[in-house]
């Protein structure tokens with residue numbers, strides 16, 4: 361694959377798809393989202409950068425009715441209906457023991473794994489870098505022509521026990537995925553203006 365030219369930019373249509381016109385969906389059509397698409401989303405967003413290339417994100421795609429019921433049970437009341445009806449749902453978690461992969465993913469620095477010997481350091485790094493990867497995931501869903509409905513309203517401890525019983529993962533978000541259905545959007549809320557969020561020093 362060729363190196364990225366500094367002269368290439370996304371055109372306005374692509375920017376709209378990813379950001380300006382992209383919305384958080386709250387209802388979905390029943391059009392399925394295939395495993396092929398679900399896997400393509402990961403194969404795209406895995407290229408987003410993380411510290412020391414540590415890639416703590418782990419994704420569980422929830423498709424079967426049995427797994428869906430186990431998930432919905434632990435969602436907040438306002439999130440149950442949409443999580444029940446979205447064509448596909450992703451549980452986005454981080455592996456606190458991501459450092460085991462550093463000899464493979466950061467091989468030019470043999471001390472990388474030992475630098476994360478302290479579990480507290482790993483939790484902090486997993487939350488930061490996993491949070492970044494959640495963002496890449498949402499944009500990756502949109503890049504595939506689908507709408508994402510990210511949610512943090514769930515019983516975190518119960519969800520972790522249900523889907524990651526080993527105790528080495530934290531769930532950061534659950535994301536509904538599909539084509540938007542009727543009345544899919546809440547009112548668009550304003551974003552902070554440039555001067556409220558950005559300074560140059």
Ligand SMILES: Cc1cc2nc3c(=O)[nH]c(=O)nc-3n(C[C@H](O)[C@H](O)[C@H](O)COP(=O)(O)O)c2cc1C
Pocket residue numbers: 382383384385438439510511512513514533545546547548549
């Ligand atoms: C990390 C995260 C957690 C969220 N949690 C919930 C949630 O639990 N329930 C919900 O209905 N919306 C949730 N949202 C949706 C946000 O309120 C929504 O993305 C935001 O208001 C922007 O909406 P818009 O994309 O339509 O402009 C969450 C979004 C994010 C990114």
